[in-house]
Amino acid sequence: MNRTVLMAWVSVCIALLPLPALAIESCVSRLKQEAVSAGVNPSVASRMLDGARYDEKVIRFSTSQPEYQIPIWDYMAFLVDPKRIEDGRQLMRQHARTLSAVEQRYGVDKHVVLAVWGIESDFGQVRGDFYTPHALANLVCAGGRRSNYFRGELIKTLQIASRGDVPVEAFQGSWAGAFGQTQFMPTTYAALAVDFDGDGRKDLVNSIPDALGSTANFLKDAGWRNTRPWGMEVKVPDGYSGPEGRRDYASLDTWNRRGLAKIDGSRLSGALEAGLIRPAGANGPAFLVTRNFHAIRTYNASTSYALAIVLLSELVAGRGPFVTPWPTDNPGLSRAQRFELQKLLNQNGFNVGEPDGKVGPMTRAGIRAAEEKFGMPVTGRPSWNVYYALGGR
Numbered sequence: 001m002n003r004t005v006l007m008a009w010v011s012v013c014i015a016l017l018p019l020p021a022l023a024i025e026s027c028v029s030r031l032k033q034e035a036v037s038a039g040v041n042p043s044v045a046s047r048m049l050d051g052a053r054y055d056e057k058v059i060r061f062s063t064s065q066p067e068y069q070i071p072i073w074d075y076m077a078f079l080v081d082p083k084r085i086e087d088g089r090q091l092m093r094q095h096a097r098t099l100s101a102v103e104q105r106y107g108v109d110k111h112v113v114l115a116v117w118g119i120e121s122d123f124g125q126v127r128g129d130f131y132t133p134h135a136l137a138n139l140v141c142a143g144g145r146r147s148n149y150f151r152g153e154l155i156k157t158l159q160i161a162s163r164g165d166v167p168v169e170a171f172q173g174s175w176a177g178a179f180g181q182t183q184f185m186p187t188t189y190a191a192l193a194v195d196f197d198g199d200g201r202k203d204l205v206n207s208i209p210d211a212l213g214s215t216a217n218f219l220k221d222a223g224w225r226n227t228r229p230w231g232m233e234v235k236v237p238d239g240y241s242g243p244e245g246r247r248d249y250a251s252l253d254t255w256n257r258r259g260l261a262k263i264d265g266s267r268l269s270g271a272l273e274a275g276l277i278r279p280a281g282a283n284g285p286a287f288l289v290t291r292n293f294h295a296i297r298t299y300n301a302s303t304s305y306a307l308a309i310v311l312l313s314e315l316v317a318g319r320g321p322f323v324t325p326w327p328t329d330n331p332g333l334s335r336a337q338r339f340e341l342q343k344l345l346n347q348n349g350f351n352v353g354e355p356d357g358k359v360g361p362m363t364r365a366g367i368r369a370a371e372e373k374f375g376m377p378v379t380g381r382p383s384w385n386v387y388y389a390l391g392g393r
Contacts, residue, residue, distance in 0.1 A: 083334070105216070123181075133171055275289055
């Protein structure tokens with residue numbers, strides 16, 4: 001092949017490659033140089049960034065987070081299911097001494113700390129699908145308004161590994177760079193992680209005491225105080241049109257004058273300040289939430305997320321669930337039911353691959369095909385109606 005033909009062939013091949021795949025290699029090379037300039041061991045920078053490739057999934061996830069995209073009753077059914085509640089109760093007993101010590105030192109409800117652990121990583125069993133240095137490199141190299149933020153998180157990740165607190169290979173976590181058993185962002189780790197087990201390292205990956213202590217320290221820094229509850233479920237009078245909003249605080253005495261009552265109908269009273277939220281609208285559950293709820297929401301800026309944390313904490317502590325049902329006649333499915341749904345889809349000819357309980361594109365396509373067959377609205381949503389139609393119980 002002569003040089004002219006070769007160069008033409010190379011040009012064609014390059015043109016066929018996605019632009020991000022071409023750009024990321026040179027971008028990663030620059031990021032390694034930046035990391036070394038910031039004090040990262042050169043071999044650590046190379047080990048953690050070599051091999052980074054364009055990841056479409058990371059970019060897609062950065063524009064679509066589930067807590068903002070799915071109905072709250074689906075989100076809650078998946079995260080606060082019977083298995084997670086039972087596991088939480090068992091682990092509360094198993095780690096009772098550590099959790100009590102964490103609560104005493106930081107003044108944060110141990111049940112809430114445990115619930116964060118449960119929601120963030122299923123109590124350490126699920127760390128995330130991404131090698132976080134590569135995910136962060138994608139987010140930096142993609143550009144956009146948050147590129148500098150993700151650059152800072154990436155450099156901090158490499159610095160943590162360079163100091164030896166967390167092994168290079170242990171940064172398995174979220175598309176956004178969070179890692180460890182309670183999913184700390186790297187800059188949060190640098191500011192608030194603690195060595196609770198006293199071994200000289202702040203290891204949120206392999207040390208349960210460090211992960212739990214760091215979570216409590218985060219919540220304390222965010223404003224949690226054990227002198228007040230996270231909030232409570234309440235009754236709102238029909239036609240209520242008064243103040244509403246999680247940070248529109250008023251005393252319980254004031255809420256009583258506005259016609260609200262505790263969920264059992266008893267009177268609200270006292271100087272405790274709370275704001276009213278109705279996350280599913282006027283026909284769903286209503287809650288008065290305090291600054292402790294806001295502290296949880298600082299962990300993840302989603303009301304659905306914070307409600308999942310407080311509900312799991314309540315159930316693990318042996319208290320009751322929310323009383324008012326979600327306003328739907330087609331509720332979401334637990335993890336076990338999602339797994340069963342995938343089996344049923346396969347059995348009914350809607351091939352969705354090996355069941356794993358995770359609802360991805362193949363499962364949603366199978367659900368849409370099943371919904372169409374059964375004459376349902378086509379949504380791709382893992383709901384009770386399609387589960388029941390396929391033979392689920």
